[in-house]
Every structure is written in C-alpha cells, then in structure tokens.
Amino acid sequence: MPDSMKSSFRRVAWISRITFLEAIRQRFFAFLIVLSAALVISSVSFRFMDFGHGELKFVADFGFGGIFFFGSILALVMTAQMFFAEIENRTALTLLAKPVGRFEFLVGKFAGVWAVLGVFIFTLCTLLGLVLWGRHQELVQIAEASGRVPPDLSVGGIFAYTLLQWLRLGVIAAMVLAVSSVARSFLFAVVVGAMTVLAGQLQWIAQEALLRDKELGVLHQAFLWLITRLIPNLQQFNIGDALTLDVTSVQVGAIGAASLSGGVYIIVLMCIAGLAFRRREI
Amino acid sequence: MSTSLAISVQGLTKDFRVGLAGHKLRAVDNLNLEIPRGQVYGLLGPNGCGKSTTLKIILGLVAPTAGKISILGFPSATREARSRTGFLPEAPYFHKFLTGRELVNYYARLSGVEETKLKSAVDAALELTAMTEAGNRTIGTYSKGMLQRIGLAQAIVHEPELVILDEPTAGVDPVGAAAIGKMILEMRAQGRTIVLCSHLLGQVEQVCDRVAIMDKGRLVLEGRVDEVLARRDRQVISASHLTDAACAAAEAALIANGAKDIVITHPRRSLDELFRELVKGSRDA
Incomplete structure (x- = not known):
C-alpha cells in the first residue's frame, strides 16, 4: 500500500475515533439505547399471553420493530448532529486547515457514527437474542411435555439479521450525510433525511408497481425505474423474524443481495456527499 | 520549493450570493498581498472588512471568485501547502471530553507528524504555549485564555513554516494577551512566518514587522510598522530631571x-x- 494511502487511512481512523468517542457520550444515545433495551426486555411480559407457537414471532417482531425504529432515529439524528457539530462549533475549520481531505473528513465522520450504530445494534440484538433464547427454551419444554412440535429459533439468523440491520443503518447514515453535505442547518438535514428514510421504506411500492403493471406508459415506467435505482429499498433488510424463526423461508441469495445492495448504496451515497462537500464553504 | 514569499495573493476577489434573489455581496475586492517569510504580518481592519474571508481563502476553506494564491510557493488549498501551515481560528472550540494533550496529539496525527516524533512534538507545542501542566486536564475545564493557548499548540504541533492566527487574543485578559504576544515573537525567532489578524492594535504594533489594513474588502495601506506609523512632520524629545x-x-x-x-x-x-x-x-x- 502506498504511503499516501496509509496516511489517508490513519487520518480517517483518527477522525472516526474522535467522532465515535463524542457520539457515544451523547445523552441522546444513552436515552435511546436504554429505551430500546427496556422495550426489548418488556417483550418478556408477553410470556403471560398464550400465543402458543406464535409467541416467539410476536416477541421477535416487537423487539426487531423497536430496534428498527429507534435505530433509524439514532442513525438519522446522530449523523446530522456529528456533522453539524463540526461545522457549527467550527472544529471543521481547524480540522480542514490541516492536510485532511474533505472526503477523508466525511468518511471519518461516517465510520465513527457507523461504529456507534454498531454498538447500538449489537447490544440490543444480543439482548433480544437472549430474551428469545430464554423463552424458546421454556417453549421447547412445554411443547415436548404436550407432544407438540417445538418452535424454531436460529441464533445464526439473529446474527445475520444484526449484520443486515447494521448495514441498513449504515445506508441511512450515508443518506443523511449526503443530505447534510448540502444542507445549511441541522434541522433541514434531519427533516430531509427523515423524508429520504421514509422514501426508502416505501421504495418497494415503486418496485412492485414496476414489476406488476406492464401496461404503464413509458414515462411512468421510466419514472418508477429511476426511483427504484435512486432510492435504496430499506425494506429488503427487514427479514428479522424470517431469519430468526423460519430460516428456510429466506430465499437463497436474499441476504447476499441485500448486503451487496447496501454496500453499493453506501459507497454511492458517500461519493455524492463527497462531491457536494468538496466545494462547500466552511 | 524555494520562494522568499510565505504568501502571495494576486487579484483576489470573493463574492457571496445572498438572499433568494442571489444578490452579489463583494467581501474581498481585487486584493494583492505579498507576505515575506520569517516576519510577523498584521492583517487589520474593522469587522466585516474581509479579513477572515481572506484567511479562509488562503487556507482553502473558501473558494475564491477570482485570483491566485500561493503558500510557500505551493498553490493554496493543496495538501503540500496545508501541511506547512498552522491555523488558529477566532474563538476556537475543541472537543471538551479530550485533554489538552490528547487534542494536540490528535491534530499532530492529522498533520502527519511521524509516530517516532509524536511525543516530542506534542511536548514542545505544549511547552511553547505554557500548557504542559494543564495538558492533562480536560478541555471542558479550560479558561478562555487556555483555550486560545491550546488552540495555538494544535496549530504549531507539526512545526509549520507559516502560522495564521485569527484574533488569538479575543476575550483574553491583558496578561494572557501579552503571553500570546511573547509566543508569537518566539515563533518568529524560530524562523516561522506569522500572519496575525487582531483588533488589539497595541499588540499588533508591538509584535508585527509589517501590517496591511483592509476596509470594505480592499487593501488601504500596507508597509513596515515603523514606516506606516512614523509621522515625518513631527519629532519627540524625551528627557528626565527637566525643571x-x-x-x-x-x-x-x-x-x-x-x-x-x-x-x-x-x-x-x-x-x-x-x-x-x-x-x-x-x-x-
């Protein structure tokens, strides 16, 4: 590896390290992780409801839903906050007056925030995994005693879901960073970022319409095609219950395709952010 | 690259677009400056005269509308130019959770200081700015004067040939301001070029070799301090024990x-x- 590239990696690593240390100290992060953990643990209370084999699915959906929702908010707010903190506090002035490239700055910010999102998602998914595993053990005993078929639970599936969710939060962080690089205020970045996340959640509608309605006009089709290419489909990452409780229902290659798509979107969005930030006046 | 000039600014103009209609606001108007190496150069002017914009353009933080700028012979905004430049912005803000030493270490790494020289470079910067003792305290506990001094330490940790200081004494008491003045003179003695932007005219007069005065984006006066301040039509005779x-x-x-x-x-x-x-x-x- 050339020396210039090594130096570049070192600078990015240091910016991400400081971003991580700053983000992890935020009260907002502590608040969301405690709230989400409380939500996941509270799902244990569903054991008192007799859902039979559907109980685990309910607990999983509840837990994954909470992690998905609060994780999205965290990715949205934390990314915009970490970016604008540097601009508004003018630490970006001292940073970018050093031999630090603007793209290095953005990648450092992204990596730092993504690491914090990793702490969030791995902590909560581990907690949810423990809750599911504990209840699963009890349900297996009950099923064996009553001669019923015990429910499935895949620990590997929970891990795969965790990685997919981390990737999804990475895509959201990259989307918000792309918006922030042109936004003039934190509020604008959060609002527009939230809209793009919502658009990503609903992108599948355009995708389905494109596949289903063959009688659409050329312009309509072109519009839908453009939407499906420009906006990442965030729904493709939401296969937590299938991965965890019924891994056989997951299509072969779905995880790989989602991972590849997530990775490509992160790279493309970071490049867009880099291009927009290149000429920004600090 | 060898040149006798630390900074060369030719025909620098900067327009900002304001409002929805995009009206043009000229912040810097056809500015020409030549700042020699090894001197303390004062850039003066009232608020809004274009000093800070000029400094930001020199540092590559803002793009010029027109003009050519070079730092130590390198085009401004290039990595070569920035690795030879240190910058202390006006009213600096740093991550409060870091200690002074950690902050200077962080900026030293970003500036490309070699791992083997890192400790000595950080120690030297802290010593020059009289922050060695306070270096182990978190920045959140620092006074305004200490913030300026730790800001100065991060600016000089990579031993830049050119140091740009934007209002380094703003909000600092006279003792702290005098200490910063002394540090500026020490840096000059080490052969560095210092560009000083300040409203403390008394201090500028004491430490600067040359000054440039800007108004409404234009250069209105430039020259050696003793030359521009001397009143050739008057003399002063000073004596003691005069009855x-x-x-x-x-x-x-x-x-x-x-x-x-x-x-x-x-x-x-x-x-x-x-x-x-x-x-x-x-x-x-």
Whole structure:
C-alpha cells in the first residue's frame, strides 16, 4: 500500500475515533439505547399471553420493530448532529486547515457514527437474542411435555439479521450525510433525511408497481425505474423474524443481495456527499 | 520549493450570493498581498472588512471568485501547502471530553507528524504555549485564555513554516494577551512566518514587522510598522530631571529656531502596560 494511502487511512481512523468517542457520550444515545433495551426486555411480559407457537414471532417482531425504529432515529439524528457539530462549533475549520481531505473528513465522520450504530445494534440484538433464547427454551419444554412440535429459533439468523440491520443503518447514515453535505442547518438535514428514510421504506411500492403493471406508459415506467435505482429499498433488510424463526423461508441469495445492495448504496451515497462537500464553504 | 514569499495573493476577489434573489455581496475586492517569510504580518481592519474571508481563502476553506494564491510557493488549498501551515481560528472550540494533550496529539496525527516524533512534538507545542501542566486536564475545564493557548499548540504541533492566527487574543485578559504576544515573537525567532489578524492594535504594533489594513474588502495601506506609523512632520524629545525653567528655555529655543505646534507634556505609558505591571506574576493556569 502506498504511503499516501496509509496516511489517508490513519487520518480517517483518527477522525472516526474522535467522532465515535463524542457520539457515544451523547445523552441522546444513552436515552435511546436504554429505551430500546427496556422495550426489548418488556417483550418478556408477553410470556403471560398464550400465543402458543406464535409467541416467539410476536416477541421477535416487537423487539426487531423497536430496534428498527429507534435505530433509524439514532442513525438519522446522530449523523446530522456529528456533522453539524463540526461545522457549527467550527472544529471543521481547524480540522480542514490541516492536510485532511474533505472526503477523508466525511468518511471519518461516517465510520465513527457507523461504529456507534454498531454498538447500538449489537447490544440490543444480543439482548433480544437472549430474551428469545430464554423463552424458546421454556417453549421447547412445554411443547415436548404436550407432544407438540417445538418452535424454531436460529441464533445464526439473529446474527445475520444484526449484520443486515447494521448495514441498513449504515445506508441511512450515508443518506443523511449526503443530505447534510448540502444542507445549511441541522434541522433541514434531519427533516430531509427523515423524508429520504421514509422514501426508502416505501421504495418497494415503486418496485412492485414496476414489476406488476406492464401496461404503464413509458414515462411512468421510466419514472418508477429511476426511483427504484435512486432510492435504496430499506425494506429488503427487514427479514428479522424470517431469519430468526423460519430460516428456510429466506430465499437463497436474499441476504447476499441485500448486503451487496447496501454496500453499493453506501459507497454511492458517500461519493455524492463527497462531491457536494468538496466545494462547500466552511 | 524555494520562494522568499510565505504568501502571495494576486487579484483576489470573493463574492457571496445572498438572499433568494442571489444578490452579489463583494467581501474581498481585487486584493494583492505579498507576505515575506520569517516576519510577523498584521492583517487589520474593522469587522466585516474581509479579513477572515481572506484567511479562509488562503487556507482553502473558501473558494475564491477570482485570483491566485500561493503558500510557500505551493498553490493554496493543496495538501503540500496545508501541511506547512498552522491555523488558529477566532474563538476556537475543541472537543471538551479530550485533554489538552490528547487534542494536540490528535491534530499532530492529522498533520502527519511521524509516530517516532509524536511525543516530542506534542511536548514542545505544549511547552511553547505554557500548557504542559494543564495538558492533562480536560478541555471542558479550560479558561478562555487556555483555550486560545491550546488552540495555538494544535496549530504549531507539526512545526509549520507559516502560522495564521485569527484574533488569538479575543476575550483574553491583558496578561494572557501579552503571553500570546511573547509566543508569537518566539515563533518568529524560530524562523516561522506569522500572519496575525487582531483588533488589539497595541499588540499588533508591538509584535508585527509589517501590517496591511483592509476596509470594505480592499487593501488601504500596507508597509513596515515603523514606516506606516512614523509621522515625518513631527519629532519627540524625551528627557528626565527637566525643571520648569529648563522646559521654558527649551521651548523658547525651539520657537527661535522656527519650530511650531510645540507640546511639552509627560509621556504616558499605556493602560495595557500599567495593568500588566500591577498584576505581574498572575498566571492564567
């Protein structure tokens, strides 16, 4: 590896390290992780409801839903906050007056925030995994005693879901960073970022319409095609219950395709952010 | 690259677009500056005259509308130019959770200081800015003067040839301001070029070799401090133990020789000098 590239990696690593240390100290992060953990643990209370084999699915959906929702908010707010903190506090002035490239700055910010999102998602998914595993053990005993078929639970599936969710939060962080690089205020970045996340959640509608309605006009089709290419489909990452409780229902290659798509979107969005930030006046 | 100039600015113009209609606001208007190496150069002017914009353009933080800028012979905004430049912005803000030493270490790494020289570079920067003792405290506990000094430490940790200081004494008491002035002179003694943007004209007069005064985005005066301040049409005679009779005789002799507008008075020291004399020994640490 050339020396210039090594130096570049070192600078990015240091910016991400400081971003991580700053983000992890935020009260907002502590608040969301405690709230989400409380939500996941509270799902244990569903054991008192007799859902039979559907109980685990309910607990999983509840837990994954909470992690998905609060994780999205965290990715949205934390990314915009970490970016604008540097601009508004003018630490970006001292940073970018050093031999630090603007793209290095953005990648450092992204990596730092993504690491914090990793702490969030791995902590909560581990907690949810423990809750599911504990209840699963009890349900297996009950099923064996009553001669019923015990429910499935895949620990590997929970891990795969965790990685997919981390990737999804990475895509959201990259989307918000792309918006922030042109936004003039934190509020604008959060609002527009939230809209793009919502658009990503609903992108599948355009995708389905494109596949289903063959009688659409050329312009309509072109519009839908453009939407499906420009906006990442965030729904493709939401296969937590299938991965965890019924891994056989997951299509072969779905995880790989989602991972590849997530990775490509992160790279493309970071490049867009880099291009927009290149000429920004600090 | 060898050049006698630390900074060369030619025909620099900067327009900002304001409002929805995108009206043009000219912040810097056809500015030409040549800042020699190894000097302390004062960039002065009222608020909004374009000083900070000029500095930001020189540092590559803002793009010029027109003009050419080079730093130490390299085009500004390039990595080569920035690795040879240190910058302290006005009212600097740093991550409060870091200690002073961690902050300077962080900026040293970003500046590309080699791993083997890192500790000595950080120690030297902290020592020059008198922050060695306070270096192990978190920045959140620092006073304004200490923030400026740690800001100066991060600016010089990679031993830049050019140091740009934007209002380094803003909000700092006279003792702290004098300490920063002393550090500026120490940096000059080390052969560095310092560009100083300040409203403390007394200090600028003391530490700067040359000054440029800007107004409404334009350069209105540039030259050596002693040249631009000298009033060639007047002289000052200073003496001690002068009696009233001697004073009258001197005045009469001057009039007899054609002198006009004679003023005989006691010289005044500045309030800044008096303050520093009275609070001597007090340190902002």
